[in-house]
Ligand SMILES: Nc1ncnc2c1ncn2[C@@H]1O[C@H](COP(=O)(O)OP(=O)(O)OP(=O)(O)O)[C@@H](O)[C@H]1O
């Protein structure tokens with residue numbers, strides 16, 4: 001029998017059944033392809049139909065970038081978690097809960113805003129850890145466990161402000177945040193001098209009259225966008241380049257196989273639940289700082305929007321496969337379509353039709369590509 | 378047979394394993410020496426998988442002891458057993474089809490480059506070693522990024538075996554590596570087993586195919602309903618006797634008439 005194979009170290013002949021794959025094809029066959037094609041299609045569409053609506057001037061770009069960045073922040077968390085093989089349906093409720101927590105601590109208790117923010121982050125990440133702990137301990141589907149938290153957290157978010165303040169919207173956070181050192185990290189703007197300069201050379205519009213005459217219409221990049229880009233970059237590098245990233249893929253690809261070779265699957269999954277909670281909390285904090293208020297109905301349905309962006313981005317619903325860049329592009333598609341239809345003056349209910357079509361189209365393309373890459377049948 | 382000049386690497390004594398009311402193993406003794414291929418045979422449900430899972434730290438034996446290089450061992454996890462040098466290629470492979478060959482090969486033991494607190498995976502080294510180790514086993518990969526799902530069954534087995542050998546296994550446990558393979562791929566895997574054995578690694582080869590066992594085995598132990606029916610050495614047993622032993626004796630004799638000795 002031993003002569004059936006080649007001797008150790010011998011180089012077997014080149015396999016005649018392996019077709020040479022062209023560089024172009026190789027560059028194209030990637031998990032994000034569906035999202036890349038979708039993004040290009042969406043931009044072409046709006047260039048064609050809404051170019052003169054102001055969608056692509058400085059203010060317009062800022063508008064859809066901000067909305068896309070919001071989607072991106074929660075999509076990054078959902079993407080990492082989905083690749084690790086789990087879902088979090090409590091993201092939307094967590095957003096409402098976190099915002100209300102900041103409001104109650106800073107406005108009702110009158111504590112400094114930075115303490116309110118840090119406390120809220122600690123609380124939300126702890127709830128994320130609890131979600132994860134219950135999932136790995138009981139072996140229940142995360143779908144069910146986090147569905148329970150969807151209701152629990154939303155319930156508290158409505159109950160506490162009503163109990164304490166007799167209302168479900170709490171304002172005055174902007175006043176409380178005045179002079180706070182941490183609040184601008186979420187609600188501030190950066191790069192104002194670039195826009196001053198752009199305004200002065202006439203590259204972007206400036207106010208013609210009023211108290212702000214001569215100032216550029218866009219006076220900085222919101223921290224929200226910086227957070228989104230930073231989260232995407234960090235998550236992408238961790239997922240694709242680090243040991244931990246390999247464990248995330250392994251935990252979602254086949255938890256049992258990963259355990260056999262010593263991957264700490266439970267720890268990885270719990271950490272991903274905590275990361276998702278962190279992302280939801282970043283979203284909530286930015287939103288609260290922007291509006292200056294917290295509302296009990298904030299974040300409704302956000303979990304599904306995050307999951308849709310992730311799926312458009314090429315991730316596999318059952319875990320083990322996906323891309324953060326893809327999810328970010330999915331979020332961009334989401335934001336551009338939502339705001340673009342508004343700019344184009346299209347009836348806003350058509351947003352859903354458009355989104356459904358893109359979702360279907362991207363997912364079909366993704367499934368096809370994934371089969372080529374992974375040999376799935 | 379040179380293998381018998383050595384002491385066993387792993388010795389399992391009177392192992393019992395109960396799952397609640399189910400007695401999966403009822404006093405099984407077994408050992409494996411460096412450079413030998415010890416085949417573990419038995420029908421479906423005989424307890425083969427349960428037995429090797431006990432050996433590799435997945436299950437704790439209800440009773441009995443495990444000696445590794447003469448010392449009593451108490452593996453708390455598969456990781457412990459792996460670190461001691463017991464590597465297992467499971468029936469269900471422990472490979473993730475969606476992930477690349479390199480990612481699978483290094484899973485759990487990634488080569489890292491530290492930058493501050495972050496452990497980056499050293500893909501250059503990882504890819505090179507993977508390609509080289511697969512080449513040694515006679516498989517030319519298209520690319521180390523290729524997903525395991527695109528490999529054939531035999532190639533996947535080979536990745537799993539190459540991985541175990543590379544990480545310094547002293548004992549390699551193979552749970553039915555040939556059960557889903559065609560003739561050629563089976564021959565390749567058997568050749569790989571032979572190659573690995575010659576490097577001085579002890580192999581536990583589980584199968585219910587007598588011909589595959591006889592092709593590479595040095596010793597044969599037959600399990601039946603959680604008990605050993607005995608151990609035989611190469612040359613001391615005919616294929617027919619082994620076949621009979623596996624089926625528990627009588628039944629097959631009766632069957633043989635109607636099938637004309639084709640089993
Ligand atoms: N985790 C478990 N809980 C309860 N019973 C189990 C468990 N694992 C195995 N068993 C039982 O132990 C017996 C032996 O199973 P095992 O998987 O070891 O058989 P096997 O010899 O590997 O069979 P096959 O050739 O089909 O792989 C079976 O009756 C099985 O149902």
Ligand SMILES: [Mg+2]
Nearest residue numbers: 425426427468
């Ligand atoms: Mg088995």
